Amino acid sequence: MAGQGFRDELTQLLQARYPLLAVETHEEQRVLREIRAVAEDAHRLRTPRRVYVWSSTTGLAPAGGPPINETRSAAAALERVYGWGEPAVFVFADLHPSLVAEGGHRPDPDVVRRLRELAAAFKTRPVPLSLILVSPSLPVPTELEHDATVIDFPLPDQRQIGELLDSMVAAHRQNVRVTIDREDRDAIVAAARGLTLPEAENAFARALVEGGGLDPSDLELILAEKRQAVRRSGMLDIVPAETGFDAVGGLDRLKRWLTKRTGTWTPAAAAYNLAAPKGLLLTGVPGCGKSLSAVCVANMWRLPLLRLDLGRVFGGLVGSSEKNIRTVIRTAEGIAPCVLWVDEIEKGLAGAGGGGGDGGTARRVFGTFLSWMQEKSAPVFVMATANQVGSLPPEFLRKGRFDEIFFVDLPSxxxxxxxxxxxxxxxxxxxxxxxxxxxxxxxxxxxxxxxxxxxxxxxxxxxxxxxxxxxxxxxxxxxxxxxxxxxxxxxxxxTQADEILAIRNWAETRAVAATDTSDDVAAPKPVVAPPPPAAPSGRTIDV
Ligand SMILES: Nc1ncnc2c1ncn2[C@@H]1O[C@H](COP(=O)(O)OP(=O)(O)O)[C@@H](O)[C@H]1O
Ligand SMILES: [Mg+2]
CATH class of the missing domain: 1.10.8.60 (Helicase, Ruva Protein; domain 3)
Known part of the structure; x- marks a missing residue:
């Protein structure tokens, strides 16, 4: 469960006395509840710790208590924290303007320096002390890169969103009509997955007041809210998957592969101890149905289809692409089970490597994506397509990333x-x-x-x-x-006979043919492109 993952990771890090942690999230309240649930729990930690929260408006204060005098400036608060003698976890909210140059702010070198000193000092203190940076935007300054550990904070899971809906319904039962049964309720909760808790709260509030109460038709409203929230990231889009595989001619082996795996992420499959499939890479000749098939998978499996615009991941400000890819992963996992469609992945790679960009960043971003693919347990099925296979780096093709690489050739x-x-x-x-x-x-x-x-x-x-x-x-x-x-x-x-030949040769040893050639009575696949159609001399080219 998503929430459990965060708690477990935080438990380990606190136990191991990591001095400086960073959590990137918009959900300050929820993350604070999670941190308290870990830090104050004597079952989790041998030495439970009190949680203190700092923000620039209140200064440093014990969670739920009055602020400590003269701690409103970050530097002063850090000074206090430096000399602390009891087990504690300090949560600093929105310190990022003091850490990195952003939006006209200038970083405060004293704050950065203080944090470094703290990180070193906390390790040797007799009592366990940790400081957690929490902010919606977390560019950790280079000085702190080696001291700060970034923890991922997943979006709320089914249970947390369900509890929110139930509590809102209970609170408003008297003044609004609620006509949903258990099944509708579960569908509405599922539709809200991918939203932060405050976003879900807003969406539910709208659903409750609009149309005279909460009824099954509010599902659409929640879905629309989610589409908007996802689009706001600028990188992901929830696209309708109205086309089914009956609109695709051929590609039988690919269709069979997918049909067989329908539902492998559901509880019913758990008895077989199957892991949810990770994803496919479809390579091949342009115009032969790769992008079309990506849409059809979502249709066949009845899962939401998320399209990733890789160009946008890299298109932002320098230094933000790593944050971008984490956002993408978090959103996809929040919506899971879903299909994540990455069309023409090689273009994203090319954009990342060239154009004066920093190649190191691109490699790190793809590294993050690939190791996520390898390790992910959430049922996010990645459908990646590529026309220019030659430019795909070898680590992409290594076992454990994609379940299979299919080659889509010219139709037989x-x-x-x-x-x-x-x-x-x-x-x-x-x-x-x-x-x-x-x-x-x-x-x-x-x-x-x-x-x-x-x-x-x-x-x-x-x-x-x-x-x-x-x-x-x-x-x-x-x-x-x-x-x-x-x-x-x-x-x-x-016109591109050579390129096609090159793709075929590449695929020969690396990919599985999407077309089942054994059904095909025709002779073995020709090594060169089929001959051009008889060309009438002086023909006109249609435009
Ligand atoms: N195997 C196919 N069956 C039916 N239509 C196809 C097939 N391949 C391509 N098309 C048509 O061509 C269009 C473009 O194909 P597309 O899937 O975008 O190709 P690519 O392999 O380059 O991603 C599709 O939307 C579809 O209308
Ligand atoms: Mg395509």
Whole structure:
């Protein structure tokens, strides 16, 4: 359980007498409750400790008690703390403006220096003393990097959010109508996961007052609040996963892999001692359904889909990308079970390495992400896609990170049939537009033949461009429109034959084919891209 994880980690660190800790969170009240629950508990610590809180408005005060005189300046408070003689935990809230230059503030060198001295001195004191920095933004200054240990503070879990909702409902039962049953209640609680406790409180308050009370329809309101809260981070987006795998032609082995693992994160799977799957890396030829499949997983598994914009992780101010990736991880774990979609991960990597950026930061950020992937126990399924496999660093491909690396190649003949079927059936629905076409296997097979070497995206484009031609002449769509549309475009497999060959060679030894070639009656996969379609001389290229 998330809350337990924090308590256990803090217990260990306090027991081991770590002098200086740092917690990054917006939830000051909740973290303070958690710290007190550990520090004051004689079952957890051999020597329980009193908790003192400092803030610039009140000065230093025992938790729940009156402030100590003349401790409002950070320097004065630290001075006091330095000479402390009894077991204690000091929580300093929002000290960060004194620690690092940010938003026009200048750091206070005395405060930084004092903290360093404290960190050294606390280790040798006869009584256990620790200082915890708590703030929403935690850039630890370089001087303190080696002294301060950052602990992650997870978002509230199901139980904590449930307790909040129950207490709010109990408090307002008299004046608002509450018409939810146990199941609705659980769904609302689940919908609020990913929010901080104050955010959840706001969302519940709105749900209680709007529409004359709390009813099942408030689920939507909570979900909308969460979408907004997640988007506010600027890096994550909750996207609808309305497309299912029936919109994907081929890729049978990938589909089977995913189908088999449906529900492996649920309590029902616990009896089998299965770990929740970590994630997949989909590599391959552009336009063949990688991004599409990422959306379909969430649809198939009925899980929320979180899209990560890696560019934004690195796009912020210098020094903040590490904080950004921690925020992403915390949010995803808060919403878990969920699918975390990282599209074109290699671009994020490239953006991180180049452009005058600090390569060390990029490596650390990806290191954080990768070790999280390796160790995570929360069911966050990472769906990463990559077109340019050559630029992926080897540590990405090491065992233990992704469960599997799939290679998505140009569609085989049977796959092209399926893709034509999907896109024609989807677009040609009007009786007049379809009146000159028989959408049957013979047509799909013929079109599949004509489009050898074309990607799914190119087939879809051909359908669209055929429709444009037919529309321009106000007549039904004809087979010839489609054939012409195919012939008048040069597929990527021709213009980028070398690149595709390189991806295939790379994948040969490192990835599993997403297409089940054993079902495919065709000869073994050609080593070079299929030949270009017969090119009529002087053809026009459609735009
Ligand atoms: N196997 C496929 N089946 C059906 N449509 C496909 C397939 N592959 C690609 N497409 C079409 O092409 C579009 C772009 O494909 P996409 O998944 O973005 O490719 P990429 O592999 O580059 O991520 C999809 O949205 C879909 O409409
Ligand atoms: Mg894509």
């Amino acid at each position: 003949a049977p796959e092209r049939i399926a893709i034509w079927r999907i896109h024609l059936r989807k677009r040609v629905t009007d009786p007049f537009v379809g009146s000159e076409l028989r959408l049957d296997d013979a047509l799909f097979a013929e079109l599949a033949d004509v489009s050898a070497g074309y990607s799914g995206a190119e087939i879809e484009q051909a359908v669209l461009s055929g429709l444009v031609d037919a529309f321009a002449e106000k007549r039904p769509l004809r087979r010839d429109d489609l054939v012409r549309a195919v012939r008048s475009t040069v597929p990527l497999s021709v």
